Every structure is written in structure tokens, then in C-alpha cells.
Amino acid sequence: MEEEKCLFCGSSLISSQYIALDDVYTCRCPDCIQYSVTQEFKQSNAIRLSQQQRFLVSGYLREMNELSKDVVVIDDGSIEDILNSPYLARTSEERASKFLLYMYRRTRDSGITLHPQKASLSICYATNTAEYDEAVSSLLVTKFIKECSDRYKLTDLGIQQAKKIEEMKVVIPKGGYVFVAMWFSEEMRRVDD
Ligand SMILES: [Zn+2]
Numbered sequence: 719m720e721e722e723k724c725l726f727c728g729s730s731l732i733s734s735q736y737i738a739l740d741d742v743y744t745c746r747c748p749d750c751i752q753y754s755v756t757q758e759f760k761q762s763n764a765i766r767l768s769q770q771q772r773f774l775v776s777g778y779l780r781e782m783n784e785l786s787k788d789v790v791v792i793d794d795g796s797i798e799d800i801l802n803s804p805y806l807a808r809t810s811e812e813r814a815s816k817f818l819l820y821m822y823r824r825t826r827d828s829g830i831t832l833h834p835q836k837a838s839l840s841i842c843y844a845t846n847t848a849e850y851d852e853a854v855s856s857l858l859v860t861k862f863i864k865e866c867s868d869r870y871k872l873t874d875l876g877i878q879q880a881k882k883i884e885e886m887k888v889v890i891p892k893g894g895y896v897f898v899a900m901w902f903s904e905e906m907r908r909v910d911d
Contacts, residue, residue: 725760726750726767727776727840742791749838750776751783756793763794770845774806777816777843781805784823807843813853815883817842818862821872822880 722731724747732746742754767775775792778800782789790796800806807816820841844850854870857863862876872880 724750724776725755726753726772726779727838728772729838740791747776747779749840750779753779753783753789754791756791759793759797763797767797771801773839773845774808774843775800776840777807778803778805780838780840781816781843784820810849810852810856813842813844813849814856817853818857818872818876818880819883821863821870822877822884825872 722734723729724731724745727747727749729747729749732748734743734745736743736757737754740754741757743757743760744752744754746752775797779789782805790799792800807813839845839847839850842850842853844853854863857870857876858865860875860879861873862879863870864873865871
């Protein structure tokens with residue numbers, strides 16, 4: 719069977735299943751994790767997205783999956799909602815924050831390291847490797863992460879910053895802008911407690 723590629727990030731899908739009852743495809747992707755698209759969207763409308771939009775959607779799907787939030791079936795309507803979502807990281811500061819949060823959510827205070835070779839653009843909503851590299855180097859400069867041989871490790875400073883981002887809704891201090899209010903919904907609090 720021919721390998722099927724993810725509509726959004728282009729990675730080879732782990733699986734893709736057509737569910738006739740709902741007329742949707744459920745896809746498992748190593749980078750976007752899991753999502754469902756309508757057959758109509760899959761066949762025609764996904765093509766209309768720009769490459770940049772596709773990578774933003776990939777980042778969104780990954781983050782929603784990692785936060786265990788239900789992602790709606792992707793069709794012509796819901797794709798607009800996703801592209802307008804406040805979760806999307808569009809600036810270099812926001813991408814750096816997403817990268818930091820990704821590491822923090824994975825490792826908490828355990829000090830486990832992340833292997834950059836296994837990382838994907840979707841971790842920080844990067845739409846190309848330059849944006850990804852920029853996020854990583856800004857975190858190195860601010861000493862929120864450090865390099866340990868071929869890996870990255872959260873520093874104590876980085877752990878504090880990640881906690882601050884999750885608690886205080888802010889991105890990196892110099893930007894000073896409010897981030898995603900949705901993280902602080904009652905639903906999220908219950909998850910965190
Ligand atoms: Zn994907």
C-alpha cells in the first residue's frame with residue numbers, strides 16, 4: 719500500500735481510516751498526532767491552504783492533542799476557526815514560548831532532556847526550519863534551555879518561565895502581551911489540579 723502523507727505537515731501518516739458513517743477520515747500523524755477531516759475537505763479544500771497555513775494547523779492539532787482537547791472534524795468551516803484561533807503562535811516570541819511549554823509539559827521538573835533531532839516544526843508552530851531554529855536559539859540566549867551534548871534541557875530558569883507562562887498568560891516578558899486566555903478556563907484548571 720502506498721504511503722499516505724499528512725495533509726498538513728507532510729509527514730507519513732501512521733494510519734488513515736475512512737469512517738463511512740460520518741464520511742470522515744481519521745488520521746494519525748507522528749507530528750500532528752490525530753485528527754479527522756471530512757472527505758470533501760481532504761479531496762479538494764486542503765489544497766487551497768498555503769504551506770504556512772498548513773504548518774500552523776499542524777501546530778494547533780499537536781497542541782490540542784497534547785492538551786487532550788477534542789479537535790473538531792476539520793472541514794471548510796472549522797478550518798477558518800482553527801486559523802483564527804488564539805492558540806496559534808505567529809511571532810518569534812510566541813513560537814519560543816510554545817517550544818518552552820512543550821518541553822515543560824513533557825518533562826515538568828524531572829530534568830529529562832529533549833532530543834532535537836526528533837523534534838518537529840509543530841512543537842512551536844514553526845512553518846519552516848528557520849523559524850524553529852530561531853525559537854530554539856532565543857531560548858538558549860535567555861538561558862531558558864541549555865544544550866547538553868546533542869540534546870536540550872530545561873534550566874531552572876526555563877521551568878520558572880514555563881510555569882509563569884501557564885499561570886500568568888504571558889509570553890516572553892519583553893513582548894509582554896497576553897497569550898491564550900483559554901488555557902485558564904475552568905476545564906484546564908481541573909486538569910492541572
Ligand atoms: Zn501531520
